[in-house]
Amino acid sequence: MTPGGYFFGVCAVVAVLGALATISARNPIRGAMGLLATIVGIAGMYVQLSAQFLAAIQLIVYAGAVVVLFVFVIMLLGPDAHGADGGKRPGSWARWIAAPLVSVLLLGGAVLLARVSTPQRFRAAPPGHGTIEAVGGDVFGRALVPFELSTALLIVAAVGAIAIARSRATKPSERPASVGATRRLFGGAIHPRDARTVDDEVAR
């Protein structure tokens, strides 16, 4: 086995173990740390594919920012936050059967694939492949359309997240909003417009 093979093996084991920890950990912090391990493992594979820029971005953005954000959210909720069920539910036997079944099927598929097929020979990466210049040239040249389309993806994700996360913004209030600020500051109306509203309120 070449050193590259060992490197790939270590990265793959780290990534898969991290993924398993992410979905199986009961403690959400451990889940986030599992995700971190997966991300680092995949970044290692990117390096081996001579995609250094992508590897760096993967570490900076995902490991550095996204996982930290996850940890923040988990800490805000409390690290002991559990799911609503907490324990065993009736019908959970399906999970015990389904997960190993799917895993075995996938593993069988992978082994079968490795046996029946020779790997596709890609051209050797040209010099400069994976550098910022090469990635930038691809993003703003050859792959401009998908790149521009991903702006729509990001906008729709942001708007959708806000729409879902925000609770109802419009609710009946006890008093008119226009009065509040001036009254709190000056103890009364200082502008005719406010005076009118205050009078209305008094009349009511």
Place this chain on the structure above:
Amino acid sequence: MNLLFGLSPFLAVGVGALLLMLAEAFGKPNVAPGVETTDAGAGRAGELALGAAVILVIGAVLSVAVWVAGPESLPELTQVAPHLVIDKFTLFFSFTLCVGGALAALLAGGYLPEHGIDRSEFFPLLLLSTVGAMALSAAGDLLTLFVALETMSLGVYSLIGLRRGSPRAAEAALKYFLLGSFAAAIMLFGLALLYGATGHTDLAGIGAAVRSIGSPGSTVSAGKILISLVLVLVGLAFKVSAVPFHQWTPDAYEGAPTPAATYMAVAVKSAAFAVLLRVLLVGFGDERLASWGAGWPPALAVLAVLSMTVANLVAGRQESVKRMLAYSSIAHAGYALVGVVAAMRSPEAVSAVAFYLLAYTVSTAGAFGALILCGSRGAEAVSYEDLAGVGKRHPAAALAFSLFLFSLAGLPPTAGFFGKLYVFRTAIDSGLYTLAILGLVNSVIGAYYYLRVMVYLYMREPAPGAPRAVTMRSGFVATALVAAAIFVLLLGMAPGFTLDMASGAALTAR
């Protein structure tokens, strides 16, 4: 300039979505005095719905304009190929998607204020999701395909969850989101495998690599291609909600606000069919893969038969009209899949599917719209009992509902009749007699539950003391219904023009 013109349907909807967001953010909320709001779009659902509908109609008109100018006469369009392939197929589908989106926006203009879902984000999300759907129908490259698919899906996931505080809406949104992400992951796995096996991300290159299998010097492995084909089919079958990948559909439609369900039923399904056709015919159009003996046609035929039969049998037993319409949309996916199977032999089948989806879009949007019209705040029409006696209390709503149900059932002189006729005829021409006969039998079964709605509309009276649905009044819903009815009758009585356009939309795959 020509490039901008060729891309104008996409740009109009995309830029329109951004302008609508600005108009929403900087507008003044239109709320009663004494109501506190931080939402600049509060109370302006009507204006925003009108804006969204106008933008989508502009998109549809521009699609027609580019069609008339002829995409082949715009050589600049090759600059965006293969990421976006602007051909007549794409333009036909972008017209369908814009029409479906515009109808859903108009329905939302009446539905959202009536039911107190004062969420102005609905309209930008709808428009951006339509941009994704249009790009999906134009995608000739795996990169665009996946980004467009996610743009469309993310918009729809959030549209479903807009009704905050309703556990059913939360369940619907979460179910669709989790299953949809899972399906997208499966499909992405397939796409990655496809790239690994062929070394291409553009569908044409993949098609060429697939054709080279077996020829001397080819390193493309058939095993990987087959596995990736299965994975991609699973992902797309989920999006078109074909049995057995349909379990999310009734729950998601029932929990979603009805205009969002309309949008899912028409636009998401049409876009998914467009990309399904393009992937199968361009990427997997090899004679060996697209034959009855091996490859995708037998798999899709099984999906088609299962979708038609299971959905029709289950739909007849539903008590909720919304769930019935959800199962009906699954059954219609089955009919359209018959056309996709026939596309392995005749290019005409592609036009049949395109025409079918346009007919299905206007009929389904109309049926959901009529259901919206039959209910009002606190008395939303959901079950069959709610519709009892509407024929007497509100003849116009009942008449519109009946017209769209006729079309869904495939009775002349409506759009649905010609859609079904065209699809089954191409199936017979391609020698798929069993599929065509099964489709006809299923159409008859389907007529049962569509007619059952009409029995309740016209021949039942609400039980004394039972809560009755009160019909709502809304210019937006009425406009949408009239527009959909014109389309249904036009496509049903004078289909020639649209059929010609559809036959121009045939994919030149092989």
